Amino acid sequence: xxxxxxxxxxxxxxxxxxxxxxxxxxxxxxxxxxxxxxxxxxxxxxxxxxxxxxxxxxxxxxxxxxxxxxxxxxxxxxxxxxxxxxxxxxxxxxxxxxxxxxxxxxxxxxxxxxxxxxxxxxxxxxxxxxxxxxxxxxxxxxxxxxxxxxxxxxxxxxxxxxxxxxxxxxxxxxxxxxxxxxxxxxxxxxxxxxxxxxxxxxxxxxxxxxxxxxxxxxxxxxxxxxxxxxxxxxxxxxxxxxxxxxxxxxxxxxxxxxxxxxxxxxxxxxxxxxxxxxxx
Amino acid sequence: xxxxxxxxxxxxxxxxxxxxxxxxxxxxxxxxxxxxxxxxxxxxxxxxxxxxxxxxxxxxxxxxxxxxxxxxxxxxxxxxxxxxxxxxxxxxxxxxxxxxxxxxxxxxxxxxxxxxxxxxxxxxxxxxxxxxxxxxxxxxxxxxxxxxxxxxxxxxxxxxxxxxxxxxxxxxxxxxxxxxxxxxxxxxxxxxxxxxxxxxxxxxxxxxxxxxxxxxxxxxxxxxxxxxxxxxxxxxxxxxxxxxxxxxxxxxxxxxxxxxxxxxxxxxxxxxxxxxxxxxxxxxxxxxxxxxxxxxxxxxxxx
Numbered sequence: 001x002x003x004x005x006x007x008x009x010x011x012x013x014x015x016x017x018x019x020x021x022x023x024x025x026x027x028x029x030x031x032x033x034x035x036x037x038x039x040x041x042x043x044x045x046x047x048x049x050x051x052x053x054x055x056x057x058x059x060x061x062x063x064x065x066x067x068x069x070x071x072x073x074x075x076x077x078x079x080x081x082x083x084x085x086x087x088x089x090x091x092x093x094x095x096x097x098x099x100x101x102x103x104x105x106x107x108x109x110x111x112x113x114x115x116x117x118x119x120x121x122x123x124x125x126x127x128x129x130x131x132x133x134x135x136x137x138x139x140x141x142x143x144x145x146x147x148x149x150x151x152x153x154x155x156x157x158x159x160x161x162x163x164x165x166x167x168x169x170x171x172x173x174x175x176x177x178x179x180x181x182x183x184x185x186x187x188x189x190x191x192x193x194x195x196x197x198x199x200x201x202x203x204x205x206x207x208x209x210x211x212x213x214x215x216x217x218x219x220x221x222x223x224x225x226x227x228x229x230x231x232x233x234x235x236x237x238x239x240x241x242x243x244x245x246x247x248x249x250x251x252x253x254x255x256x257x258x259x260x261x262x263x264x265x266x267x268x269x270x271x272x273x274x275x276x277x278x279x280x
Numbered sequence: 281x282x283x284x285x286x287x288x289x290x291x292x293x294x295x296x297x298x299x300x301x302x303x304x305x306x307x308x309x310x311x312x313x314x315x316x317x318x319x320x321x322x323x324x325x326x327x328x329x330x331x332x333x334x335x336x337x338x339x340x341x342x343x344x345x346x347x348x349x350x351x352x353x354x355x356x357x358x359x360x361x362x363x364x365x366x367x368x369x370x371x372x373x374x375x376x377x378x379x380x381x382x383x384x385x386x387x388x389x390x391x392x393x394x395x396x397x398x399x400x401x402x403x404x405x406x407x408x409x410x411x412x413x414x415x416x417x418x419x420x421x422x423x424x425x426x427x428x429x430x431x432x433x434x435x436x437x438x439x440x441x442x443x444x445x446x447x448x449x450x451x452x453x454x455x456x457x458x459x460x461x462x463x464x465x466x467x468x469x470x471x472x473x474x475x476x477x478x479x480x481x482x483x484x485x486x487x488x489x490x491x492x493x494x495x496x497x498x499x500x501x502x503x504x505x506x507x508x509x510x511x512x513x514x515x516x517x518x519x520x521x522x523x524x525x526x527x528x529x530x531x532x533x534x535x536x537x538x539x540x541x542x543x544x545x546x547x548x549x550x551x552x553x554x555x556x557x558x559x560x561x562x563x564x565x566x567x568x569x570x571x572x573x574x575x576x577x578x579x580x581x582x583x
Contacts, residue, residue, distance in 0.1 A: 004384040011381065015372055099368030103427070106332045106364065108357040108387040277295075278334040 002113045009121030013087065022083035022129050026076070030136040033072050034144055037063065041145075065142030066150040066166050070242065072137040077177055077238065081184040081209055082202075084129055088122040089188035089201035092273070096196040096280045111274050119189060119266060126185045130178045138170055152242045159244050173238035176251065179258045180235040184209065186265040187231075193273045196280055228253075231261045283310035284346065285435055285467045286331065291340035293326055300326040303340070304493045306486040308469055313461050315478030315485030315499060316471040317577070323491040324471045325365060328439050331469075332362055344435065358387030361433035363441055367424025371413030375404060375423055378412055379430060386431040395430065402426045403452070418449040425456060436460060439471040454481050475577050479503055487577065509534070509575050510550060512541040512557075513566040520562045527556050 013019045037044060041063045092115075095101035104114060150161040161169065184205060191201035212232035215223050227233055237254035240247050286308035293301040301323040308314040318324050329335040331342055333353050342349040344356045369378045376395060383390045390398070399408055402422040412420065421441065428436055438457070442450040458481055460466040472478055478485050479499060486496040495502065514520040517539045524531055524543060531545040531553070545553060550569055557564050 001385060004389075008381045008384055011377065012370060012373070015370075015377070017372070098371070099366070100370060102334060102364055103368055103382065104385070105334055106357060106360075106362045107382060107385045108354045109385045110354070275336075277336060278329065279295075 001109050002117055005109055005114055005117035006120045009091070009117050010124070013121055013125055016087070018090070019087050019125065021086060022080075023132050025083055026080075026129070026133050026136055029076060029079075030072055030133070030140070033075060034068065034140065037068055037071070038144060041068075061146055061148040062151060063145060064148030064150075064163075065138065065145045066148060066161075066163060068141035068145050069137040069170065070150060070152060072141065073133075073173070073177070073238065076133065076137075077180075077236070080129060080133065080181060081235075082206055084126050084181050084185050085188040085202045085205040087125055088185040089192050089205055090198040091118045091122060091189050092192035093195040093201050094192075094198045096278075097198060099280055102278050102280060105278055112270050115189075115193075115270055115273050116266075119186060119269075122185045122189050123182055126181045127178060130174055130181060134170070134174050150242070154239075154243060156243075159242065161242065161244065169241040172251075173241040176241070176254065177235075177238040179255060179262075180231070180237065183231045183235075183258050183261045183265070186262050186269075190265040190269040190272075193269045193276065229257060231258055234258050284308070285310050285312070285344065286314075286469065287341075287343040288327070288331070289341045289343075291327060291330060291337050291342065293330060293335060293337050299491055301330070301337075302491040304488060304491070305340075306493055306496050308467060309484070310467055311461065311465055312484050313457060313468045313470060313482045315482030316469055316488065317473070317475060317478050317485050318471075318488035319473050322473075322488045324473075324488055325439055326491075327488070328362075328364060328437060328469075328471060331437065332357070332360070332364065334364070354387075358431070359433055360435045360437060361428035361431065362437040362439070363421075363424040363428055364437075364439045366417075366440075366443070367420050367427065369412040369420065369423060369427075372411060374409045374411055375399060375415070376408040378423065379427060382427050383430055388431040390430050398426045398430050399423075401429075402456075417444045418446060421445060421449065421453065425453070429460075433466070435467050435469070437469045437471075440473070441470070442472070442474075442477065450477075457481050475574060503571060503574070506547050507544055508547050508550060508569040508571060510543055510545050510553070511566075511568045511570075512543070512553075512564060514539055514541065514557065515563040515565070517541055519560070520557055523557055523560045523562060524553065528553060 045063050092101065095104065105111065147163050149163050150166050152159045152161065187208065188201050188205040191204050195201050209232055212230045216227050216230055216233045234254035234257050237251060240251050240254070284307055288307075289305050291301055291304045292299070304323065304327055316324050316328070326335060330337045331344070331349065333349060345359060347356060349356055370381070373381070376399070379390075379395045379398070383395065396408060399405055402425050404419065404422055404426065407415075407419070412423065415423065425441075428438070442453050445453065454477070457468055457470065460468060470478070470482060482499050484497065485499050485502065487494045512520060517536050520541055521533055521536065524533065524541070528545060528549055531543050531549065534542040534544060536542070550567070554564055554567055
């Protein structure tokens with residue numbers, strides 16, 4: 001029953017026009033960034049490299065596909081949660097608003113199974129968004145700008161990664177980025193259980209992300225103990241894959257925090273959904 | 281009449297301080313078209329939602345097919361088809377895809393051929409691939425019926441199935457329900473606030489009001505009561521009252537308003553009463569009779 005219900009969810013997501021909005025927005029945004037960098041990328045790069053010019057000499061294709069992909073990821077990964085929540089935040093509440101949840105729950109499927117199938121569909125949709133972002137950033141970036149060593153400016157300084165040492169880092173980075181986006185996706189589905197309109201969970205998800213991000217960036221002592229446990233703190237952990245050597249301890253810590261959030265959101269949603277009276 | 285399909289006992293459900301259903305009890309037998317009658321807000325939909333486990337009851341028991349709903353929800357829902365209030369579908373999907381979605385999780389998935397046949401049965405042949413968003417209310421109702429029947433359930437629960445339909449649509453749905461009972465031996469629970477609808481198609485019924493079940497029994501027994509409430513408009517109410525009391529001792533004068541008399545009298549005595557009054561010099565300008573239950577039901581609604 002779970003697989004059949006999950007298939008149903010895929011059919012519904014695939015048929016909804018809003019599901020393609022995320023892909024379209026990513027295409028447009030990445031397209032704009034790639035166009036801008038193609039036209040005036042060197043001045044953008046020289047702004048970064050100028051501070052090192054007295055001690056370092058840069059040779060070769062600095063403005064390459066690897067750097068472009070990194071820039072794109074850095075610029076967009078913060079905005080992608082909205083695109084994900086736009087679809088996943090609607091998975092339960094949208095059906096409550098239109099009354100179809102009532103129709104589904106008069107069928108012999110358990111509420112837990114129905115909810116898990118929605119979580120699964122939300123996870124696959126999130127995966128699609130990440131893969132599309134990867135294709136647009138890495139594949140199209142390399143096609144347009146070629147390959148080359150990757151220069152990454154971290155808080156510790158400049159890191160230069162050989163071009164044949166970059167692809168696996170992107171894979172790892174995208175995997176952690178997926179986990180972070182999955183957390184957003186599960187949060188919005190969890191909030192969706194408590195709402196009977198589509199907008200509420202989407203707006204609340206974004207509000208939580210903004211609030212947690214502010215708490216995470218505010219250099220105030222009172223938040224020091226909370227900060228490491230906020231999922232938003234770990235949404236930029238994908239960057240850790242572009243450090244040398246890899247801060248494995250930090251990466252694992254991020255993965256665990258995000259996984260704990262995911263389990264918590266799923267558990268809360270299952271508990272609440274099973275208790276909920278369907279009055280819509 | 282021995283096989284109990286639904287047995288609801290002392291069902292209660294509150295939303296905050298509001299008691300939507302209070303100690304509702306009734307029994308539906310195999311082959312019944314059971315009328316679940318009550319005015320809007322009486323607690324019909326809440327009771328039905330409890331029967332489909334959409335709402336959790338605070339107290340009471342629900343047994344369907346002899347099994348506890350609480351313990352055998354999956355088995356019971358696999359044998360039940362329902363429309364609650366109005367059929368809601370995915371507007372951006374076709375009628376066919378909608379039915380496929382509900383069929384997949386119905387416990388008995390249907391083939392495409394079966395779905396086409398069902399759409400033909402409810403008169404939606406040729407509209408299979410049209411998006412439901414473009415359907416009229418009547419068409420959605422038909423699609424709802426198709427969704428209800430597709431997995432060949434033994435029990436069909438229809439909550440106000442004719443609401444919003446045009447007269448032809450209402451007749452079609454009524455005929456369909458009667459056909460389900462007579463040809464396919466299905467048990468149907470039909471919720472309605474319309475007494476005449478229940479009278480036409482149900483064999484048994486319960487009346488529910490303000491969350492309580494008021495009366496339950498055979499429709500023919502409850503509606504074709506020998507007792508009628510008769511309203512007489514005469515030229516001399518005092519004479520009419522005296523003549524009635526003298527010649528029809530079992531008749532009960534309920535009230536008089538000017539020259540209008542309200543009384544309860546046996547159905548077989550109504551014509552005699554008219555004749556006797558005229559023979560005794562009382563002129564009868566109008567005579568109206570109502571069945572007691574109908575009057576009772578109207579009072580419930582008005583109150």
